[in-house]
Amino acid sequence: MRNISLLGATGSIGRSTLDLVRRYPEAVRVVGLTAHTRVAALAEAITEFCPAVAAIADPTLLPELRERVGDAPTELVAGPEGVVQVATQAECDTVLAAIVGGAGLAPTLAAARAGKDIALANKEALVMAGDLFLRGMAAGGGRLIPVDSEHSAVYQCLRGCRIEDVRRIILTASGGPFHGRPEIDLAAVTRAQALNHPNWSMGEKITIDSATLMNKGLEVIEARYLFTGDHGAATIDVVIHPESIVHSVVELCDGQMLAQLGMPDMRGPIAYALTGPRRAADVMPRLDLTATPLHFTTPDLDRFPCLRLGFDALAGGGPLPCVLNGANETAVAAFLDNAIPFTAIPEVIEAVMAACTAPAPATLEEVLEIDRWARERASGEVTRKG
């Protein structure tokens, strides 16, 4: 039985996790919940799952949360400190980190240092502060288990393999709504078009990241920290696989490849992160291998430069992954506000990365300072382009 604190309970990953808790009460129990502003949805989840403690990250909403929850026995807390309290409380052994963006770093790092097992969906935390985060995991002694579908696939393929025998990790990417559509003028695409993902239903930020291929850029960095830190000889590649059935591939030194397949449904990787190596039965719809032909092609880095920027940030190291992430969050928010065109997203990020002269961050405070700088600088670029 896992006792989980679910950070980001009201989001796409959060809701899929709660669906699994409902269906497998013998395997997972909720002891902590958090949200940012969706107070009604958080109150409903508190009433249903009765966690020991719940946090609303926007402290101005605490009175409304209290009113909605009534006399439920859950302790209610607020603000970023409240989210950290939920992530580190004694009742919880596992934190499912499903806050979107840099806001997830501080509570997830606190949980890592407190020795919790971390089921990680919040890839931005690892991209911003990979070394610091892994040091936090090592100090706390908990396990880091990927939730991201590609990384869950690699994690599953690597069971029974020696990392020294891995030649290449191949992350698959759907390509998003604009892959294979050269007739579409990317400078003119609308918010609604970019949010219309062909295979996955996800939060808005990651859906835009999928359309720009930045999601894959972040995932390349995530894979480096999760799998190949001690084995730099293994390369990480990306292939476009529009069907999203093969979730990733591991190529071994003898030339053989291992892959993990399944329907595009995040409940599969979430359940595996929470119950593995055991499997819960009938988590997701079954895959009919005869139903869909599978295709693989090379990504177009000229049309989708965000993936190239992800590789550049990984190669440059130091502060660059954190800068990439902060500038991307600002640029995506600006695109979603209709302040810049889709094609300005990589332009903003590239300009901010080029301007960075900071040394590699060593502490959480230094990471957050670089993140603040990148967002400010990106806002300036947005104003210039808007």
Ligand code: NDP
């Ligand atoms: P959503 O936008 O759907 O949900 C985000 C969650 O984070 C919500 O609960 C939101 O609260 C909370 N949140 C947002 N801002 C803050 C903040 N400042 N402080 C505290 N909490 C905050 O995102 P997703 O579920 O799509 O994604 C979550 C993470 O998982 C991301 O890192 C994403 O990259 C990763 N991921 C998602 C996948 C998916 O299928 N969705 C697949 C693989 C990875 P509120 O609702 O109150 O605003």
Ligand code: MG
């Ligand atoms: Mg993914």
